[in-house]
Amino acid sequence: MTYPEPLPHGELTQVLDNIYLVTGSVAMKVPHPKWGPLTMTFSRNMLVIKQGSDLILINSVRLNDKGIAQLDELGDVKHVIRLAAFHGFDDPYYKETFGATLWSVDSPYVRGFNKSSMSHQYYKADRRLKEGSTLPIDGATYFEFSSCTPKEGLILLERDEGVLISGDSMQNWPKTDKYFNWVAKMMMPRMGFIGPCRFGVGWLDLAKPDKKELIEKASLNYSTLLPAHGNPVFAKARERFIESAHKIQE
Structure with a gap:
């Protein structure tokens, strides 16, 4: 299998005890009425949880050789967890290179960002997650936005x-x-992506979750948010996302 090449990323940095974060990037094509298709590049995060000598990767980002060496020094990659249906193209690299077990939200691996591609799977997880599924992380509970597609x-x-860990849903x-190119710096603020403690506008538009469920998940028992997109929120994340959920129009 041919894997996507590593894209620019930063250093693996400890953010909490036995939890590390690396910020990388992703590129996607977007239409423009005047200039035609443009490439928009923006940031994304991978979390690494160290549990003994085992490493669990969440929201995977393929690292370059230096980054992989950092991972090897930290421990052994044993599990990869995919939380966002529109993420995952680096998961096959980690599964097949390290022999990791691949856990995924109950959504197929597809290319693109539209529902018409949902029937064209390019990969399969070892384990599909459901609300309350057992995870390979001590003291962890899995929750699911089930009202969306x-x-x-x-x-x-x-x-x-x-500590709440999110995919595309809760961003900061x-x-x-x-890691934003000029196209992303120009377009994403206008599209509503840029701002503190908000639900991802692209995810809201594509997946269409029920507002009641947004409030329900925002009200879970947490203070810290570690998102796939944006900066960690180390205090009062719950209050800020409850407020954000209530502001969303039906």
Whole structure:
């Protein structure tokens, strides 16, 4: 199998005890009425949880040789968890290179960002997750946005007053960062992506979750949010996302 090449990314950095984060990038084509298809590049995060000598990767980002060496020093990649249905193209690399077990939200691996592609799977997970599924992480609970299509997952860690890990659903992009190209810096603020503690506007538009479920998930017992997109929120994340959920129009 041919894997996507590593895209620009930063250093693997410890954000909490035994939890590490690396910010990488992703590129996608977007239409423009005047200039035609444009490539929009923006940031995405991978989390690494260290459990003994085992590593669990969440929202995978393929790392370059230096990054892989950092992972090897940290431990052994044993599990990969996919929370967002529109993520996952780096999962096959980690599964097949490291022999990791692949866990996924209950949505197929597809290319593109539209529902018409849902029938064209390019990969399969070892284990499909459902609300309340057992995870390979101590003290962790899996939650699912079930009112939307495709589904979307969350992981809640019972530590540090609650640590919530999200995919595309809950984001915290106060401003653009160095992984945004000029197209993304121009378009994404206008599209509503850029702002603190908000539900992803692209995800809301494509997946169409029920507002009641947004409020329900925002009200889980957590203080910290570790998102796939944007900066970690280390305090009062719950209050801020409850407020964000209530502001969303039906």
